[in-house]
Amino acid sequence: RFNITGTCLPHLHYMMDNSAKLAGVMRMIEGGEYFTINRPRQYGKTTTMVALNEVLNQSGQYRSFAMSFEGVGDLVFQDETAFCEMFVEQLARYTELWRTDLSQWLLDQIPTTPKFKNLSLVIGQFVQRCEAQVVLFIDEVDKSSNNQLFLSFLGMLRTKYLERHRFPTFHSVALAGVHDIKSLKLKVRSDDTAQYNSPWNIAADFEVEMSFRPHEIAPMLVEYSAAEGVAIDVDWFADKLYYYTAGYPFLVSKLCKTIAEKLVPKKTDRVWTPDDLEEAVQLLLRENNTLFDSLIKNLENNPALYDLTYEIIINGLQMPFDPHDSIISLGRLYGVFKQNGTVKVHNRVYEQILYNYMTVRTLREQLASKPTHASYTYEKPDGSLDLERALLRFQQFLREQYSDKDQAFLERQWRLIFLAFFKPILNGKGHDFKEAQSAGEKRLDVVVTYLQHKYIIELKRWYGPAYHQKGLDQLAGYLDAQGVEEGYLVIFEGEKEKSHRQEWIDHQGKRVF
Numbered sequence: 001r002f003n004i005t006g007t008c009l010p011h012l013h014y015m016m017d018n019s020a021k022l023a024g025v026m027r028m029i030e031g032g033e034y035f036t037i038n039r040p041r042q043y044g045k046t047t048t049m050v051a052l053n054e055v056l057n058q059s060g061q062y063r064s065f066a067m068s069f070e071g072v073g074d075l076v077f078q079d080e081t082a083f084c085e086m087f088v089e090q091l092a093r094y095t096e097l098w099r100t101d102l103s104q105w106l107l108d109q110i111p112t113t114p115k116f117k118n119l120s121l122v123i124g125q126f127v128q129r130c131e132a133q134v135v136l137f138i139d140e141v142d143k144s145s146n147n148q149l150f151l152s153f154l155g156m157l158r159t160k161y162l163e164r165h166r167f168p169t170f171h172s173v174a175l176a177g178v179h180d181i182k183s184l185k186l187k188v189r190s191d192d193t194a195q196y197n198s199p200w201n202i203a204a205d206f207e208v209e210m211s212f213r214p215h216e217i218a219p220m221l222v223e224y225s226a227a228e229g230v231a232i233d234v235d236w237f238a239d240k241l242y243y244y245t246a247g248y249p250f251l252v253s254k255l256c257k258t259i260a261e262k263l264v265p266k267k268t269d270r271v272w273t274p275d276d277l278e279e280a281v282q283l284l285l286r287e288n289n290t291l292f293d294s295l296i297k298n299l300e301n302n303p304a305l306y307d308l309t310y311e312i313i314i315n316g317l318q319m320p321f322d323p324h325d326s327i328i329s330l331g332r333l334y335g336v337f338k339q340n341g342t343v344k345v346h347n348r349v350y351e352q353i354l355y356n357y358m359t360v361r362t363l364r365e366q367l368a369s370k371p372t373h374a375s376y377t378y379e380k381p382d383g384s385l386d387l388e389r390a391l392l393r394f395q396q397f398l399r400e401q402y403s404d405k406d407q408a409f410l411e412r413q414w415r416l417i418f419l420a421f422f423k424p425i426l427n428g429k430g431h432d433f434k435e436a437q438s439a440g441e442k443r444l445d446v447v448v449t450y451l452q453h454k455y456i457i458e459l460k461r462w463y464g465p466a467y468h469q470k471g472l473d474q475l476a477g478y479l480d481a482q483g484v485e486e487g488y489l490v491i492f493e494g495e496k497e498k499s500h501r502q503e504w505i506d507h508q509g510k511r512v513f
Contacts, residue, residue: 002257024208040335211247
């Protein structure tokens with residue numbers, strides 16, 4: 001099955017090719033690095049640790065321990081003795097799987113390990129008794145990362161790392177979580193002139209690429225196709241899955257799982273089609289899940305991050321990517337942004353989720369006092385969308401509902417008003433995706449799919465006849481690339497006196513409204 005919860009296991013789940021990722025982390029372990037696998041939620045961190053733990057223990061050269069502090073309770077983070085006892089017990093639990101005598105030795109040390117200085121000695125003796133290079137993995141460290149006791153524990157590991165040429169200790173330590181623990185500060189004195197120091201500034205930078213490229217997605221599709229007897233154009237689907245998700249592991253698996261378990265069983269032929277992927281994307285965009293909840297919560301809890309994301313998604317802001325900027329760095333930490341020369345939203349699914357959310361959030365009150373267009377129908381008898389009628393209705397809506405006193409609001413939010421107006425028209429039968437943007441014209445292309453039909457709408461502001469002709473050229477080229485013969489151009493005039501024109505024209509062999 002395709003898996004979207006917990007650890008992915010090769011004998012149970014269809015998995016993407018993570019060999020390059022495992023090799024990258026393994027090089028860090030072989031080099032004796034201490035590091036943090038800091039990536040957003042549901043990004044394959046635990047799956048990577050579990051796989052490496054197994055490989056290391058089968059090698060004969062290493063003895064690996066993969067533990068998690070999740071679910072151990074709050075008491076252990078309030079009392080040093082309780083923490084030391086918990087850590088030794090976890091070591092003993094995993095040691096029992098291969099050496100019961102060493103496991104019992106660890107348990108016997110608990111009464112003499114009330115402090116971190118005692119735990120440090122026990123770790124050194126334990127490593128010597130293992131007769132192998134010992135690797136420690138600690139998963140889900142985010143809950144613990146703001147706790148001074150946990151940071152003191154890391155400080156102890158740091159001291160042992162710095163003295164490892166003299167005293168035995170773990171060969172390599174890897175933490176896993178969303179945050180980079182290197183940035184946290186440990187209070188080293190409790191008086192009014194307390195000093196702060198990073199307990200994890202020894203950690204190496206983690207630069208292994210954890211997202212999946214099309215060539216890494218393809219093997220999962222090949223395995224599924226062979227096992228289930230389902231025909232798939234593997235290269236096309238691998239490219240399109242990457243197009244929508246930018247290789248975000250959860251999103252790739254979720255779309256595949258939806259097609260395999262919800263759509264294919266309803267069909268007479270066992271074939272994945274492009275329409276199946278479009279439907280899976282629509283279902284995903286209408287779904288509530290913890291990943292999307294976390295994405296929105298991180299924006300709501302960080303107003304500056306919300307505002308920057310809003311400007312990028314809604315207003316087409318082109319922001320140079322500066323990794324030292326605190327807001328950009330935070331957005332990358334939470335998986336909102338990626339680097340592509342400029343700051344970009346990580347993937348098209350996220351971009352669609354966020355601009356849907358921002359549309360509703362911003363205009364809920366604005367449109368609440370305006371008459372709606374819910375009573376209008378825009379579907380033609382053949383099931384296609386009467387987009388010309390819908391756009392004329394939008395033009396009428398602006399004329400009737402927004403006066404001169406609303407001009408400042410319109411200047412800022414006209415794109416958002418259009419997107420909010422347009423959403424009920426689709427009414428669950430289609431979806432709209434933002435596409436390429438041009439920084440010079442603040443142009444926004446929207447690709448609309450409605451049942452089996454595709455429409456291209458370009459939103460742009462009026463900057464004069466010369467820019468208008470350039471915009472028509474760009475739209476004609478984009479229509480050609482999308483294989484569509486007709487397109488729609490919505491132009492906002494900033495002047496108070498607006499022309500409210502509408503017409504069909506022919507341009508470079510394309511019809512444009």
